[in-house]
Amino acid sequence: MQSNAALEYDYSVAKLYTYTAILFGFVGMLIGTLIAAQLAFPELNYLFGEYGTFSRLRPLHTNVVIYGFTVSGIFATFYYAAQRVLKVSMAESKFIMFVGKLQFALYLIAATAMVVTELMGITQSKEYAQMEWPLDLLIVVIWVLWGVAMFGLIGIRREKALYISMWYFIACFLGVAMLYLFNNMAVPTYFTSGSLGSIMHSVSMYSGTNDALVQWWWGHNAVAFVFTVPIVGMIYYFLPKESGQAVYSYKLSLLSFWGLMFVYLWAGSHHLLWSTVPDWMQTMGSVFSVVLILPSWGSAINMLLTMKGEWNQLTENPLIKFMVLASTFYMLSTLEGPIQAIKSVNAIAHFTDWIPGHVHDGVLGWVAFMIMAGLFHMAPRMFKREIYSKKLVEAQFWIQTTAVVLYFTSMWIAGITQGMMWRAVDEYGNLMYSFIDTVTVLHPYYAIRALAGVLYVTGFAMFAYNMIKTMTSSRELSEEPQFRSPMA
Protein backbone atom coordinates (compact mmCIF):
# COMPACT_ATOMS: atom_id res chain seq x y z
CA MET A 1 0.00 0.00 0.00
CA GLN A 2 1.41 3.36 -0.96
CA SER A 3 0.40 6.82 0.06
CA ASN A 4 -0.25 8.85 -3.05
CA ALA A 5 -2.04 12.21 -3.21
CA ALA A 6 -3.15 11.61 -6.82
CA LEU A 7 -4.69 8.28 -6.00
CA GLU A 8 -8.44 7.94 -6.65
CA TYR A 9 -11.06 5.33 -5.97
CA ASP A 10 -11.24 2.89 -8.87
CA TYR A 11 -14.78 2.07 -9.93
CA SER A 12 -14.06 -0.12 -12.95
CA VAL A 13 -15.50 -3.29 -11.35
CA ALA A 14 -18.42 -1.38 -9.78
CA LYS A 15 -19.26 0.01 -13.24
CA LEU A 16 -19.28 -3.47 -14.83
CA TYR A 17 -21.72 -4.75 -12.23
CA THR A 18 -23.85 -1.62 -12.68
CA TYR A 19 -24.27 -2.50 -16.37
CA THR A 20 -25.32 -6.08 -15.58
CA ALA A 21 -27.71 -4.91 -12.83
CA ILE A 22 -29.50 -2.71 -15.37
CA LEU A 23 -29.55 -5.42 -18.03
CA PHE A 24 -30.68 -8.30 -15.80
CA GLY A 25 -33.11 -6.06 -13.94
CA PHE A 26 -34.92 -5.17 -17.14
CA VAL A 27 -34.91 -8.72 -18.52
CA GLY A 28 -35.97 -10.30 -15.21
CA MET A 29 -38.80 -7.84 -14.62
CA LEU A 30 -39.99 -8.16 -18.21
CA ILE A 31 -40.23 -11.94 -17.82
CA GLY A 32 -42.02 -11.41 -14.49
CA THR A 33 -44.57 -9.17 -16.16
CA LEU A 34 -45.13 -11.73 -18.91
CA ILE A 35 -45.74 -14.59 -16.48
CA ALA A 36 -48.05 -12.39 -14.38
CA ALA A 37 -50.04 -11.76 -17.56
CA GLN A 38 -50.00 -15.49 -18.37
CA LEU A 39 -51.78 -16.22 -15.08
CA ALA A 40 -54.54 -13.81 -16.07
CA PHE A 41 -54.59 -14.69 -19.77
CA PRO A 42 -53.39 -18.32 -20.23
CA GLU A 43 -53.18 -18.09 -24.04
CA LEU A 44 -50.00 -16.03 -23.55
CA ASN A 45 -48.30 -19.31 -22.64
CA TYR A 46 -48.07 -20.25 -26.31
CA LEU A 47 -46.12 -17.29 -27.69
CA PHE A 48 -42.71 -18.98 -27.90
CA GLY A 49 -43.40 -22.72 -27.88
CA GLU A 50 -41.92 -24.60 -24.92
CA TYR A 51 -39.61 -21.64 -24.15
CA GLY A 52 -42.50 -19.33 -23.38
CA THR A 53 -44.51 -21.43 -20.96
CA PHE A 54 -45.10 -20.35 -17.37
CA SER A 55 -43.29 -23.40 -16.02
CA ARG A 56 -40.15 -22.58 -18.00
CA LEU A 57 -40.24 -18.83 -17.40
CA ARG A 58 -41.18 -18.65 -13.71
CA PRO A 59 -37.85 -20.07 -12.39
CA LEU A 60 -36.06 -17.97 -15.00
CA HIS A 61 -37.79 -14.85 -13.64
CA THR A 62 -36.83 -15.54 -10.02
CA ASN A 63 -33.27 -16.51 -10.90
CA VAL A 64 -32.65 -13.53 -13.18
CA VAL A 65 -34.00 -11.00 -10.66
CA ILE A 66 -32.19 -12.63 -7.72
CA TYR A 67 -28.87 -13.77 -9.20
CA GLY A 68 -28.82 -11.38 -12.14
CA PHE A 69 -30.24 -8.08 -10.90
CA THR A 70 -29.94 -8.22 -7.11
CA VAL A 71 -26.55 -9.92 -6.91
CA SER A 72 -25.16 -7.53 -9.57
CA GLY A 73 -26.53 -4.65 -7.49
CA ILE A 74 -24.88 -6.08 -4.36
CA PHE A 75 -21.52 -6.48 -6.09
CA ALA A 76 -21.75 -3.03 -7.73
CA THR A 77 -22.52 -1.28 -4.45
CA PHE A 78 -19.95 -3.35 -2.59
CA TYR A 79 -17.11 -2.52 -4.99
CA TYR A 80 -18.15 1.13 -4.73
CA ALA A 81 -18.90 1.56 -1.03
CA ALA A 82 -16.31 -0.83 0.41
CA GLN A 83 -13.47 1.21 -1.03
CA ARG A 84 -14.91 4.39 0.42
CA VAL A 85 -15.67 3.21 3.95
CA LEU A 86 -12.35 1.38 4.15
CA LYS A 87 -10.54 4.37 2.59
CA VAL A 88 -8.58 2.24 0.18
CA SER A 89 -8.60 2.17 -3.62
CA MET A 90 -8.83 -0.97 -5.73
CA ALA A 91 -6.06 0.61 -7.80
CA GLU A 92 -3.68 0.17 -4.88
CA SER A 93 -3.54 -3.59 -5.34
CA LYS A 94 -3.13 -5.13 -8.77
CA PHE A 95 -4.03 -8.49 -7.25
CA ILE A 96 -7.37 -7.32 -5.84
CA MET A 97 -8.17 -5.54 -9.10
CA PHE A 98 -7.41 -8.75 -11.01
CA VAL A 99 -9.57 -10.78 -8.63
CA GLY A 100 -12.44 -8.31 -9.00
CA LYS A 101 -12.31 -8.39 -12.80
CA LEU A 102 -11.92 -12.17 -12.91
CA GLN A 103 -14.91 -12.47 -10.59
CA PHE A 104 -16.97 -10.32 -12.95
CA ALA A 105 -15.91 -12.32 -16.03
CA LEU A 106 -16.88 -15.61 -14.37
CA TYR A 107 -20.09 -14.07 -13.05
CA LEU A 108 -21.09 -13.01 -16.55
CA ILE A 109 -20.40 -16.52 -17.87
CA ALA A 110 -22.37 -18.11 -15.02
CA ALA A 111 -25.31 -15.73 -15.34
CA THR A 112 -25.51 -16.23 -19.11
CA ALA A 113 -25.27 -20.01 -18.70
CA MET A 114 -27.99 -19.83 -16.03
CA VAL A 115 -30.36 -18.08 -18.45
CA VAL A 116 -29.62 -20.52 -21.29
CA THR A 117 -29.85 -23.72 -19.23
CA GLU A 118 -33.03 -22.72 -17.45
CA LEU A 119 -34.62 -21.69 -20.73
CA MET A 120 -33.74 -25.19 -21.98
CA GLY A 121 -35.43 -26.71 -18.94
CA ILE A 122 -32.23 -27.94 -17.25
CA THR A 123 -32.97 -27.55 -13.55
CA GLN A 124 -32.49 -29.10 -10.11
CA SER A 125 -36.18 -28.32 -9.45
CA LYS A 126 -35.39 -26.69 -6.09
CA GLU A 127 -36.77 -23.22 -5.52
CA TYR A 128 -34.11 -20.47 -5.77
CA ALA A 129 -31.59 -23.29 -6.36
CA GLN A 130 -32.53 -24.34 -9.87
CA MET A 131 -29.04 -24.15 -11.34
CA GLU A 132 -27.46 -27.54 -12.02
CA TRP A 133 -24.25 -28.70 -10.38
CA PRO A 134 -21.66 -27.41 -12.94
CA LEU A 135 -23.04 -23.89 -12.45
CA ASP A 136 -23.13 -24.40 -8.70
CA LEU A 137 -19.41 -25.16 -8.78
CA LEU A 138 -18.75 -22.05 -10.86
CA ILE A 139 -20.74 -19.97 -8.37
CA VAL A 140 -18.62 -21.30 -5.52
CA VAL A 141 -15.52 -20.03 -7.37
CA ILE A 142 -17.17 -16.63 -7.96
CA TRP A 143 -18.16 -16.38 -4.30
CA VAL A 144 -14.67 -17.31 -3.09
CA LEU A 145 -13.19 -14.65 -5.39
CA TRP A 146 -15.57 -12.10 -3.87
CA GLY A 147 -14.34 -13.13 -0.43
CA VAL A 148 -10.72 -12.72 -1.56
CA ALA A 149 -11.48 -9.21 -2.88
CA MET A 150 -13.46 -8.31 0.26
CA PHE A 151 -10.92 -9.50 2.81
CA GLY A 152 -8.09 -8.26 0.59
CA LEU A 153 -9.53 -4.73 0.75
CA ILE A 154 -10.11 -5.09 4.49
CA GLY A 155 -6.50 -6.23 4.86
CA ILE A 156 -5.04 -3.08 3.28
CA ARG A 157 -7.56 -0.58 4.67
CA ARG A 158 -6.66 2.79 6.18
CA GLU A 159 -9.88 3.09 8.19
CA LYS A 160 -9.28 0.58 10.96
CA ALA A 161 -12.86 0.54 12.23
CA LEU A 162 -15.19 -1.45 9.96
CA TYR A 163 -18.29 0.62 9.14
CA ILE A 164 -21.61 -1.15 9.77
CA SER A 165 -22.24 -1.66 6.02
CA MET A 166 -19.10 -3.79 5.84
CA TRP A 167 -20.39 -6.05 8.60
CA TYR A 168 -23.52 -6.61 6.53
CA PHE A 169 -21.54 -7.38 3.37
CA ILE A 170 -19.36 -9.82 5.33
CA ALA A 171 -22.49 -11.50 6.71
CA CYS A 172 -23.89 -11.80 3.17
CA PHE A 173 -20.68 -13.45 2.05
CA LEU A 174 -20.49 -15.93 4.95
CA GLY A 175 -24.21 -16.72 5.15
CA VAL A 176 -24.63 -17.50 1.46
CA ALA A 177 -21.37 -19.47 1.35
CA MET A 178 -22.48 -21.81 4.14
CA LEU A 179 -26.08 -22.29 3.04
CA TYR A 180 -25.39 -22.60 -0.67
CA LEU A 181 -22.94 -25.44 -0.14
CA PHE A 182 -25.27 -27.42 2.11
CA ASN A 183 -28.35 -27.04 -0.07
CA ASN A 184 -26.67 -27.84 -3.37
CA MET A 185 -25.15 -31.17 -2.36
CA ALA A 186 -26.37 -33.27 -5.27
CA VAL A 187 -25.48 -36.37 -7.30
CA PRO A 188 -25.82 -36.51 -11.10
CA THR A 189 -28.31 -39.24 -12.00
CA TYR A 190 -25.78 -40.62 -14.49
CA PHE A 191 -23.79 -42.02 -11.55
CA THR A 192 -26.78 -43.58 -9.85
CA SER A 193 -28.87 -44.83 -12.79
CA GLY A 194 -26.25 -45.62 -15.39
CA SER A 195 -27.47 -45.16 -18.94
CA LEU A 196 -30.91 -44.06 -17.76
CA GLY A 197 -29.51 -41.04 -15.98
CA SER A 198 -27.90 -37.87 -17.23
CA ILE A 199 -24.70 -36.07 -16.35
CA MET A 200 -26.60 -32.76 -16.54
CA HIS A 201 -29.39 -33.82 -14.22
CA SER A 202 -28.76 -34.23 -10.52
CA VAL A 203 -30.81 -35.15 -7.46
CA SER A 204 -30.39 -33.86 -3.93
CA MET A 205 -28.27 -35.88 -1.52
CA TYR A 206 -31.03 -35.45 1.05
CA SER A 207 -34.46 -37.00 0.81
CA GLY A 208 -38.01 -36.38 1.97
CA THR A 209 -38.46 -34.15 4.98
CA ASN A 210 -34.72 -33.61 5.40
CA ASP A 211 -34.50 -32.35 1.84
CA ALA A 212 -37.40 -29.97 2.48
CA LEU A 213 -35.79 -28.66 5.63
CA VAL A 214 -32.41 -28.06 4.05
CA GLN A 215 -34.13 -26.54 1.00
CA TRP A 216 -36.05 -24.00 3.10
CA TRP A 217 -33.15 -23.39 5.40
CA TRP A 218 -31.51 -22.16 2.21
CA GLY A 219 -34.66 -20.73 0.61
CA HIS A 220 -35.53 -18.49 3.50
CA ASN A 221 -31.95 -17.50 4.14
CA ALA A 222 -31.53 -16.56 0.51
CA VAL A 223 -34.14 -13.96 1.45
CA ALA A 224 -32.09 -13.16 4.55
CA PHE A 225 -28.59 -12.98 3.13
CA VAL A 226 -29.36 -11.79 -0.43
CA PHE A 227 -32.55 -9.71 -0.09
CA THR A 228 -32.05 -8.32 3.41
CA VAL A 229 -28.54 -8.26 4.81
CA PRO A 230 -26.63 -6.63 1.90
CA ILE A 231 -29.54 -4.28 1.21
CA VAL A 232 -29.46 -3.10 4.83
CA GLY A 233 -25.71 -2.65 4.31
CA MET A 234 -26.52 -0.45 1.30
CA ILE A 235 -29.00 1.78 3.12
CA TYR A 236 -26.61 2.27 6.05
CA TYR A 237 -24.13 3.75 3.60
CA PHE A 238 -26.24 5.46 0.92
CA LEU A 239 -28.91 7.18 3.05
CA PRO A 240 -26.44 8.90 5.42
CA LYS A 241 -24.15 9.80 2.51
CA GLU A 242 -26.90 11.17 0.26
CA SER A 243 -28.57 13.11 3.10
CA GLY A 244 -25.39 14.27 4.82
CA GLN A 245 -26.72 12.96 8.13
CA ALA A 246 -24.76 10.41 10.17
CA VAL A 247 -26.70 7.29 11.11
CA TYR A 248 -29.06 8.17 14.01
CA SER A 249 -27.72 5.56 16.44
CA TYR A 250 -24.63 3.56 15.59
CA LYS A 251 -25.16 1.43 18.71
CA LEU A 252 -28.65 0.49 17.49
CA SER A 253 -27.17 -0.49 14.12
CA LEU A 254 -24.75 -2.88 15.89
CA LEU A 255 -27.49 -4.31 18.08
CA SER A 256 -29.79 -4.83 15.09
CA PHE A 257 -26.99 -6.48 13.16
CA TRP A 258 -26.25 -9.12 15.80
CA GLY A 259 -29.96 -9.58 16.48
CA LEU A 260 -30.58 -10.26 12.79
CA MET A 261 -27.67 -12.68 12.61
CA PHE A 262 -28.82 -14.71 15.62
CA VAL A 263 -32.49 -14.85 14.72
CA TYR A 264 -32.75 -15.13 10.93
CA LEU A 265 -31.08 -18.52 10.60
CA TRP A 266 -33.76 -20.20 12.74
CA ALA A 267 -36.81 -18.89 10.91
CA GLY A 268 -36.64 -20.94 7.68
CA SER A 269 -38.91 -23.74 8.87
CA HIS A 270 -41.90 -21.37 8.74
CA HIS A 271 -42.04 -22.34 5.03
CA LEU A 272 -42.96 -25.85 6.16
CA LEU A 273 -45.80 -25.12 8.57
CA TRP A 274 -48.53 -27.78 8.53
CA SER A 275 -46.20 -30.17 6.71
CA THR A 276 -44.48 -33.37 7.85
CA VAL A 277 -41.55 -31.70 9.61
CA PRO A 278 -41.52 -32.11 13.42
CA ASP A 279 -44.00 -29.90 15.23
CA TRP A 280 -41.39 -28.33 17.54
CA MET A 281 -39.45 -27.23 14.48
CA GLN A 282 -42.53 -25.56 12.99
CA THR A 283 -43.15 -23.76 16.29
CA MET A 284 -39.51 -22.68 16.42
CA GLY A 285 -39.81 -21.25 12.90
CA SER A 286 -42.93 -19.30 13.93
CA VAL A 287 -41.41 -17.95 17.15
CA PHE A 288 -38.15 -16.84 15.58
CA SER A 289 -40.06 -15.24 12.70
CA VAL A 290 -42.00 -13.08 15.14
CA VAL A 291 -38.83 -12.20 17.09
CA LEU A 292 -37.32 -11.15 13.75
CA ILE A 293 -39.50 -8.03 13.78
CA LEU A 294 -37.21 -6.49 16.42
CA PRO A 295 -33.86 -6.41 14.60
CA SER A 296 -35.56 -5.64 11.27
CA TRP A 297 -37.44 -2.66 12.66
CA GLY A 298 -34.32 -1.65 14.62
CA SER A 299 -32.51 -0.97 11.33
CA ALA A 300 -35.55 0.50 9.55
CA ILE A 301 -36.41 2.92 12.38
CA ASN A 302 -32.74 3.84 12.68
CA MET A 303 -32.84 4.85 9.02
CA LEU A 304 -36.01 6.89 9.39
CA LEU A 305 -34.59 8.64 12.48
CA THR A 306 -31.44 9.42 10.51
CA MET A 307 -33.65 11.88 8.60
CA LYS A 308 -34.67 13.60 11.87
CA GLY A 309 -34.72 17.37 11.34
CA GLU A 310 -34.02 16.91 7.63
CA TRP A 311 -37.40 15.74 6.38
CA ASN A 312 -37.45 18.63 3.90
CA GLN A 313 -35.01 16.53 1.86
CA LEU A 314 -37.83 14.08 1.24
CA THR A 315 -39.56 16.62 -0.97
CA GLU A 316 -36.40 18.05 -2.50
CA ASN A 317 -34.37 14.95 -3.32
CA PRO A 318 -35.99 12.00 -5.15
CA LEU A 319 -33.20 9.64 -4.10
CA ILE A 320 -34.10 10.28 -0.45
CA LYS A 321 -37.70 9.49 -1.43
CA PHE A 322 -36.62 6.15 -2.86
CA MET A 323 -34.59 5.25 0.22
CA VAL A 324 -37.15 6.37 2.80
CA LEU A 325 -39.88 4.45 0.99
CA ALA A 326 -37.55 1.45 0.71
CA SER A 327 -37.06 1.54 4.47
CA THR A 328 -40.82 1.83 4.96
CA PHE A 329 -41.48 -1.16 2.68
CA TYR A 330 -38.82 -3.05 4.64
CA MET A 331 -40.86 -2.38 7.79
CA LEU A 332 -44.07 -3.43 6.05
CA SER A 333 -42.73 -6.70 4.69
CA THR A 334 -40.89 -7.60 7.93
CA LEU A 335 -44.17 -7.17 9.80
CA GLU A 336 -46.20 -9.02 7.19
CA GLY A 337 -43.79 -11.99 7.06
CA PRO A 338 -44.01 -12.77 10.80
CA ILE A 339 -47.82 -12.43 10.63
CA GLN A 340 -47.87 -15.04 7.85
CA ALA A 341 -45.55 -17.26 9.91
CA ILE A 342 -48.07 -17.52 12.77
CA LYS A 343 -49.47 -21.02 12.40
CA SER A 344 -53.15 -20.08 12.47
CA VAL A 345 -52.66 -17.32 9.89
CA ASN A 346 -50.47 -19.61 7.81
CA ALA A 347 -53.32 -22.13 7.64
CA ILE A 348 -55.08 -19.62 5.39
CA ALA A 349 -52.08 -17.97 3.77
CA HIS A 350 -50.03 -21.02 2.77
CA PHE A 351 -49.90 -21.70 -1.00
CA THR A 352 -52.07 -18.66 -1.73
CA ASP A 353 -51.26 -15.50 -3.69
CA TRP A 354 -50.74 -13.60 -0.45
CA ILE A 355 -47.24 -15.18 -0.37
CA PRO A 356 -46.01 -13.73 -3.72
CA GLY A 357 -47.77 -10.52 -2.63
CA HIS A 358 -45.59 -10.45 0.50
CA VAL A 359 -42.43 -11.31 -1.43
CA HIS A 360 -43.04 -8.55 -3.95
CA ASP A 361 -43.73 -5.71 -1.52
CA GLY A 362 -40.31 -6.66 -0.14
CA VAL A 363 -38.41 -7.07 -3.40
CA LEU A 364 -40.05 -4.32 -5.45
CA GLY A 365 -40.50 -1.80 -2.66
CA TRP A 366 -37.39 -2.53 -0.61
CA VAL A 367 -34.71 -4.39 -2.58
CA ALA A 368 -35.13 -2.87 -6.05
CA PHE A 369 -35.83 0.65 -4.74
CA MET A 370 -32.67 0.52 -2.65
CA ILE A 371 -30.51 -0.86 -5.46
CA MET A 372 -31.78 1.73 -7.94
CA ALA A 373 -31.25 4.55 -5.41
CA GLY A 374 -27.75 3.24 -4.71
CA LEU A 375 -26.86 3.10 -8.40
CA PHE A 376 -28.31 6.59 -8.96
CA HIS A 377 -26.16 7.87 -6.08
CA MET A 378 -23.06 6.16 -7.48
CA ALA A 379 -23.55 7.35 -11.09
CA PRO A 380 -22.38 10.99 -10.70
CA ARG A 381 -19.35 9.81 -8.70
CA MET A 382 -18.42 6.96 -11.04
CA PHE A 383 -19.05 8.69 -14.37
CA LYS A 384 -18.34 12.25 -13.18
CA ARG A 385 -21.59 13.47 -14.69
CA GLU A 386 -24.80 14.71 -13.10
CA ILE A 387 -27.91 12.52 -13.20
CA TYR A 388 -29.54 13.13 -16.57
CA SER A 389 -33.08 14.02 -15.49
CA LYS A 390 -34.60 14.72 -12.07
CA LYS A 391 -38.09 14.82 -13.58
CA LEU A 392 -37.60 11.31 -14.91
CA VAL A 393 -36.48 10.08 -11.47
CA GLU A 394 -39.58 11.67 -9.89
CA ALA A 395 -41.91 10.16 -12.51
CA GLN A 396 -40.25 6.77 -12.13
CA PHE A 397 -40.73 6.93 -8.37
CA TRP A 398 -44.47 7.54 -8.57
CA ILE A 399 -45.07 5.01 -11.36
CA GLN A 400 -43.21 2.29 -9.49
CA THR A 401 -44.77 3.15 -6.13
CA THR A 402 -48.21 2.85 -7.73
CA ALA A 403 -47.12 -0.49 -9.22
CA VAL A 404 -46.00 -1.89 -5.86
CA VAL A 405 -49.23 -0.82 -4.15
CA LEU A 406 -51.33 -2.36 -6.93
CA TYR A 407 -49.28 -5.56 -6.75
CA PHE A 408 -49.51 -6.22 -3.04
CA THR A 409 -53.09 -5.04 -2.51
CA SER A 410 -54.39 -7.22 -5.36
CA MET A 411 -52.47 -10.20 -4.02
CA TRP A 412 -53.64 -9.63 -0.45
CA ILE A 413 -57.25 -9.73 -1.63
CA ALA A 414 -56.60 -12.63 -4.01
CA GLY A 415 -54.69 -14.64 -1.40
CA ILE A 416 -57.19 -14.27 1.41
CA THR A 417 -60.09 -14.96 -0.96
CA GLN A 418 -58.29 -18.05 -2.21
CA GLY A 419 -57.47 -19.30 1.31
CA MET A 420 -61.04 -18.80 2.51
CA MET A 421 -62.56 -20.49 -0.56
CA TRP A 422 -60.28 -23.53 -0.25
CA ARG A 423 -61.35 -24.02 3.35
CA ALA A 424 -65.08 -23.26 2.96
CA VAL A 425 -67.34 -26.22 3.72
CA ASP A 426 -71.10 -26.61 3.60
CA GLU A 427 -73.34 -27.82 6.42
CA TYR A 428 -72.41 -31.44 5.67
CA GLY A 429 -68.67 -30.78 5.71
CA ASN A 430 -68.21 -30.97 1.92
CA LEU A 431 -65.92 -28.50 0.21
CA MET A 432 -68.01 -25.71 -1.28
CA TYR A 433 -65.72 -24.73 -4.13
CA SER A 434 -63.62 -26.53 -6.71
CA PHE A 435 -60.21 -25.16 -7.67
CA ILE A 436 -61.50 -23.64 -10.91
CA ASP A 437 -64.05 -21.59 -8.94
CA THR A 438 -61.16 -19.80 -7.22
CA VAL A 439 -59.42 -19.24 -10.56
CA THR A 440 -62.53 -17.56 -11.97
CA VAL A 441 -62.92 -15.31 -8.94
CA LEU A 442 -59.24 -14.34 -8.92
CA HIS A 443 -59.04 -13.31 -12.58
CA PRO A 444 -59.50 -9.54 -11.99
CA TYR A 445 -56.79 -9.52 -9.33
CA TYR A 446 -54.40 -11.37 -11.63
CA ALA A 447 -55.12 -8.76 -14.31
CA ILE A 448 -54.37 -5.97 -11.80
CA ARG A 449 -51.09 -7.68 -10.92
CA ALA A 450 -50.14 -7.87 -14.60
CA LEU A 451 -50.88 -4.13 -14.88
CA ALA A 452 -48.67 -3.54 -11.83
CA GLY A 453 -45.91 -5.46 -13.61
CA VAL A 454 -46.28 -3.30 -16.73
CA LEU A 455 -46.02 -0.14 -14.61
CA TYR A 456 -43.01 -1.38 -12.65
CA VAL A 457 -41.07 -2.49 -15.71
CA THR A 458 -41.93 0.83 -17.40
CA GLY A 459 -40.40 2.58 -14.38
CA PHE A 460 -37.35 0.36 -14.64
CA ALA A 461 -36.98 1.22 -18.33
CA MET A 462 -37.03 4.91 -17.31
CA PHE A 463 -34.34 4.14 -14.73
CA ALA A 464 -32.23 2.35 -17.37
CA TYR A 465 -32.66 5.22 -19.85
CA ASN A 466 -31.77 7.81 -17.20
CA MET A 467 -28.67 5.84 -16.19
CA ILE A 468 -27.51 5.33 -19.79
CA LYS A 469 -28.00 9.04 -20.58
CA THR A 470 -26.14 9.90 -17.35
CA MET A 471 -23.22 7.73 -18.42
CA THR A 472 -23.07 9.06 -21.96
CA SER A 473 -24.42 12.57 -22.44
CA SER A 474 -25.21 14.29 -19.18
CA ARG A 475 -23.41 17.45 -18.06
CA GLU A 476 -19.89 16.76 -16.81
CA LEU A 477 -19.03 17.59 -13.21
CA SER A 478 -15.86 19.44 -12.31
CA GLU A 479 -15.71 17.97 -8.81
CA GLU A 480 -17.26 15.10 -6.90
CA PRO A 481 -20.44 15.99 -4.99
CA GLN A 482 -20.04 15.56 -1.25
CA PHE A 483 -23.57 14.56 -0.29
CA ARG A 484 -26.63 15.27 -2.44
CA SER A 485 -26.37 13.83 -5.94
CA PRO A 486 -26.63 16.52 -8.61
CA MET A 487 -29.35 16.08 -11.22
CA ALA A 488 -30.60 18.18 -14.11
Place this chain on the structure above:
Amino acid sequence: MTIFLVVMLYWYIVYLYRSEKKGEKDYEKLGKIALDDELDSTPVNTSDPLPTDNKEQNK
Protein backbone atom coordinates in the same frame (compact mmCIF):
# COMPACT_ATOMS: atom_id res chain seq x y z
CA MET B 1 -32.13 -21.08 23.61
CA THR B 2 -34.57 -18.17 23.76
CA ILE B 3 -33.47 -17.32 27.33
CA PHE B 4 -29.84 -17.48 26.25
CA LEU B 5 -30.48 -15.12 23.33
CA VAL B 6 -32.40 -12.68 25.55
CA VAL B 7 -29.54 -12.67 28.10
CA MET B 8 -27.02 -12.14 25.30
CA LEU B 9 -29.09 -9.28 23.89
CA TYR B 10 -29.28 -7.41 27.20
CA TRP B 11 -25.64 -8.14 27.97
CA TYR B 12 -24.66 -6.63 24.63
CA ILE B 13 -26.73 -3.48 25.23
CA VAL B 14 -25.09 -3.05 28.65
CA TYR B 15 -21.68 -3.73 27.11
CA LEU B 16 -22.20 -1.07 24.41
CA TYR B 17 -23.22 1.63 26.89
CA ARG B 18 -20.65 0.71 29.55
CA SER B 19 -17.73 0.71 27.13
CA GLU B 20 -18.77 4.16 25.95
CA LYS B 21 -19.19 5.45 29.48
CA LYS B 22 -15.78 4.14 30.48
CA GLY B 23 -14.29 5.96 27.51
CA GLU B 24 -13.04 2.77 25.85
CA LYS B 25 -15.12 3.28 22.71
CA ASP B 26 -17.03 6.00 20.90
CA TYR B 27 -19.46 4.12 18.69
CA GLU B 28 -21.43 7.12 17.48
CA LYS B 29 -18.28 8.62 15.99
CA LEU B 30 -18.12 5.64 13.62
CA GLY B 31 -21.24 6.94 11.86
CA LYS B 32 -19.02 9.62 10.32
CA ILE B 33 -17.14 7.00 8.30
CA ALA B 34 -19.90 7.07 5.66
CA LEU B 35 -19.96 10.88 5.49
CA ASP B 36 -16.25 11.56 5.47
CA ASP B 37 -15.21 8.90 3.00
CA GLU B 38 -12.65 10.64 0.81
CA LEU B 39 -9.51 8.65 0.13
CA ASP B 40 -7.31 11.34 1.64
CA SER B 41 -9.50 12.27 4.63
CA THR B 42 -8.38 11.35 8.13
CA PRO B 43 -9.65 7.94 9.25
CA VAL B 44 -12.14 8.00 12.11
CA ASN B 45 -10.57 4.86 13.52
CA THR B 46 -12.01 4.65 17.02
CA SER B 47 -11.19 0.99 17.45
CA ASP B 48 -8.26 2.39 19.43
CA PRO B 49 -8.93 3.70 22.94
CA LEU B 50 -9.81 7.37 23.25
CA PRO B 51 -7.03 9.79 24.19
CA THR B 52 -6.27 9.87 27.94
CA ASP B 53 -7.78 13.33 28.53
CA ASN B 54 -11.14 12.15 27.10
CA LYS B 55 -11.08 9.13 29.38
CA GLU B 56 -10.60 11.34 32.38
CA GLN B 57 -13.43 13.63 31.34
CA ASN B 58 -15.80 10.69 31.07
CA LYS B 59 -15.01 9.37 34.58
